[in-house]
C-alpha cells in the first residue's frame with residue numbers, strides 16, 4: 001500500500017531536478033501526478049521516463065492563462081486535486097548594484113506570482129484536508145552575496161505559507177514549505193556553469209554545508225512526500241529545511 005494511493009497531485013516544475021524526483025516518488029506511492037514545465041521536450045522526456053501514472057501539461061506558471069488551461073484539464077480528467085507541490089522556480093545571481101528591472105521581474109514573476117496563482121487557482125479543485133507544499137530555499141533565510149532578489153522571492157514564499165495556513169484553516173488544508181540547501185540538479189548546474197569556475201563554485205557550496213556535500217533531488221523528494229502525506233497530519237505552517245545543515249549552524 002502506497003502513502004498516496006488514489007490521490008491526485010500536481011507538481012509544478014516537475015520535468016527536472018527536485019520536481020521530477022518528487023513526481024516519481026508520488027507515482028511510486030500510488031498517486032496520479034500532473035507535472036508542468038515550459039519546455040515541451042523536457043515535459044515529454046519526463047512523462048516517458050516515469051511511464052504510467054503521470055500526465056504532462058506544458059505551461060509557464062507566470063502565465064495565468066496557462067494556469068487556467070492546466071486546472072481546466074485537471075478538472076475535466078480527474079475532478080479534484082488532493083496535493084499541490086508548487087515547486088517551479090529558478091535562480092539567477094545578480095550583485096545588488098547590478099540588479100535590473102528585467103532580472104527582478106523574471107525572479108518575482110516565476111518564483112512568487114507564479115507560485116501564488118498556482119495555489120490560488122488550484123483551491124477550487126482541492127477537497128478539505130488537502131496538502132500544499134511550497135518550495136522555498138535555505139537562501140531565503142541567509143544573506144548570501146549576489147542573491148538579493150532570489151532570496152527575497154524565497155522569503156516571500158515562506159511568508160505565504162504562514163498566511164495561507166490561517167486562510168485555509170476552515171478547509172483543513174495544510175500548507176508547508178520545504179527549503180532545500182544546494183541540490184545537484186540541472187538548475188544548479190546551469191546557475192553555476194559547467195566551466196572549471198563553475199565546478200569550483202559547486203565545491204565551494206559543498207564546503208559550506210555541514211554534511212559536506214550537495215544534496216540529491218531524491219532527498220528533497222522524501223521530505224516533500226512527508227509533508228504531502230498523512231505522515232505529517234499535525235504539521236502545518238512550518239518550514240522544513242533539507243539543507244545538509246547549511247542554514248542551521
Ligand SMILES: NC(=O)c1ccc[n+]([C@@H]2O[C@H](COP(=O)([O-])OP(=O)(O)OC[C@H]3O[C@@H](n4cnc5c(N)ncnc54)[C@H](OP(=O)(O)O)[C@@H]3O)[C@@H](O)[C@H]2O)c1
Pocket residue numbers: 012013014015016017018019036037038039040042059060061062087088089090091110114135136137138179180181182183184185186187188
Ligand atoms: N537545486 C538547488 O540547489 C535548489 C536549492 C533550493 C531551492 N531550489 C528550488 O527548487 C525548485 C526546483 O529547482 P531545481 O534545482 O530542481 O531546478 P531545475 O532542475 O532547473 O528544475 C526546475 C523545474 O521548474 C520548471 N520551471 C522553471 N520555471 C518555470 C515556470 N516559470 N513555469 C513552469 N515551470 C517552470 C523547469 O522547467 P522549464 O524550464 O522547462 O519550465 C523545471 O521543470 C526551484 O523553486 C528552486 O528555486 C533549488
